[in-house]
Amino acid sequence: MENHAYIGDVLATVVYLIAGVRLLRLGQRTGETPERLLGGAFFFMGVSTGLYVLPVFSAFESLWTPLVFAGRVTYVLPVVMIAVFTRHVFRPDERWSNWLVWFAAILQVSGIGGSALAGDPAGYSIRNGGFWVEWVGYTLPFAWVSVEAFAQYRNARRRMQLGLCERLVSNRYLLWALFGLLQASWSVVLIPQYYVYEMMNQFTTFWDALYGGITIASLVMIWLVFFPPSFYQNWINKPATGADAAAEGSRGGD
Amino acid sequence: MATDLFDFAGERLEHHTSLDRLEARGTLRIALKIAGLTANSVTVAQLRVVFEQVIPSELEARGVSDAVAACRAIIDDLVNARAFGEAALATGPDEIFRRLAQG
Numbered sequence: 001m002e003n004h005a006y007i008g009d010v011l012a013t014v015v016y017l018i019a020g021v022r023l024l025r026l027g028q029r030t031g032e033t034p035e036r037l038l039g040g041a042f043f044f045m046g047v048s049t050g051l052y053v054l055p056v057f058s059a060f061e062s063l064w065t066p067l068v069f070a071g072r073v074t075y076v077l078p079v080v081m082i083a084v085f086t087r088h089v090f091r092p093d094e095r096w097s098n099w100l101v102w103f104a105a106i107l108q109v110s111g112i113g114g115s116a117l118a119g120d121p122a123g124y125s126i127r128n129g130g131f132w133v134e135w136v137g138y139t140l141p142f143a144w145v146s147v148e149a150f151a152q153y154r155n156a157r158r159r160m161q162l163g164l165c166e167r168l169v170s171n172r173y174l175l176w177a178l179f180g181l182l183q184a185s186w187s188v189v190l191i192p193q194y195y196v197y198e199m200m201n202q203f204t205t206f207w208d209a210l211y212g213g214i215t216i217a218s219l220v221m222i223w224l225v226f227f228p229p230s231f232y233q234n235w236i237n238k239p240a241t242g243a244d245a246a247a248e249g250s251r252g253g254d
Numbered sequence: 255m256a257t258d259l260f261d262f263a264g265e266r267l268e269h270h271t272s273l274d275r276l277e278a279r280g281t282l283r284i285a286l287k288i289a290g291l292t293a294n295s296v297t298v299a300q301l302r303v304v305f306e307q308v309i310p311s312e313l314e315a316r317g318v319s320d321a322v323a324a325c326r327a328i329i330d331d332l333v334n335a336r337a338f339g340e341a342a343l344a345t346g347p348d349e350i351f352r353r354l355a356q357g
Contacts, residue, residue, distance in 0.1 A: 019357075026357035034350045035357065089347050093294060152347055158290030162303050165290070165348050172351045226355055 008215030009053045015219045016046030019226055034089055041081035042222070048074040069121040075138065076108045083141035090148040100144065107137030126194050139187040145180030149173050171236045172225050179221035186214045260286075260293040263301055266331045270324040271313060281316065285309045295346055298332050305329050 020043025027036035051071030055064040083101040091097035111134025112123065120128045153173035159165035193207035224232060260282065268278035285308040286293060291300055305325040313321035 022357040023354070026354070030353065032350075032353070035354060038354065039357075089350050155290030155292075156348070158288065159300075159348070160290075162289055162307055164300055164303055166352060168355070169348050169351050172355065173347075176351070226357055228355055 006056050008212035009049050012215050012219060013046050013050040013053055016042045019222050020046055034085060037081045037085040041078040044074055045078040065122055072112055072123050079138045079141050080105045086145055086148055104137050104141045107133050111137055124194050124197055139184055142180045142183035146177050149177035149180060153177055167236050175221050175225045179218055182214050182218040266328045270327045271318045281312055285312050301332055302329050
C-alpha cells in the first residue's frame, strides 16, 4: 500500500489501540464479557494494523514480509472476537451462530496457512486459493455485524417509540451496523487493489485512496459508538420535530 | 425464562379474552413484533408496555370487547407473578450498547 492507505492505517492503529485499552478498562470495571471482547478485538486490530504499517519506516523495511505476515496472523484474533461478540450480544441461544464463529476462525487460519505454504506469506496474491479462504474468513464476521446491527436498529426504533429504548442506544446500533458494512466494504476494496498490485507490482492511487477513506470512515463510527462527544449526544437526543414528533406522540412518545 | 414469560402472558391473554390459545399467542407475537421485541428475550417491564400501548388496539381489531380492561387484568397477573425476574435487562443488547459508551 502507498501513502493514502498508510495515512488511514497509522490513524487506525492509534484509534484501535486507544479504543481497545478504554474498552478493556471498562470491562475491568464492569466485569462483563462484551466490553472485554470488543476491547481485546480493537487492541489486536491496532497491533495488527501497526504491524502492516511498520515496514513503511526505513528501519523496518528489511522486515517487510515477516511483519506483514505477523499482521495477518494477529488479525485472526480481533475478527474472531468480533464474531464472538456478535454471537454473545445478538444470537446467544442460536446454535448456528456458534458454528459461524468457528467457521470464520477455521477459514482464516487455514487461508493464512495455505497461502504461506504456497509461498505467499504476505497474502497479497489473489491467484492463491488461500487468499480467498482467508478473505471469506475475515469478511463474513463483519458482514454479520452489519446484518445483525441493522436488524436490531430497526427493532430499536420501534422500541424507542414505546419508550423502551434510548435514542442514543438506537443510534448506536445504526453506527455499529455502518462500521460492519464499512469493514466488509474495505475487504471488497482489497480485491481490485491486490489485483492491480499483482499486475503492476504497485498499489494504485485510486484504490489506495478508497481504502484509506473507508478506514477513516470506520474510525469515525468507532468514535461515535464508544466515545460519543457531547455535541453528538445532544444532537441525537434533541426532541423530534414535525412528522417524527407527531408519529411519536400518537404512539405514546419516549 | 423469557420464553416461559411469553407462554404465561399468552395463557393470561387467552384467559381474559375470547381468543383461543393459537389466536392469543399469535396476537402476542404480532404485538411483540410491532414493539421491536422478541418472545425469547422479553421482560415483564417490556410486556407491561406492550399490554398498555400495543395490544389493546390489536384486540379491538380482532373484535375483543373491553380490550383495555382485559389488558389491565393481564398486567396485574404479570406483576403479581413473581417467578419472572428482570435478569434479561442486564444482558440484553440495549443494556450492553448503553454500557459500551461509558469507557
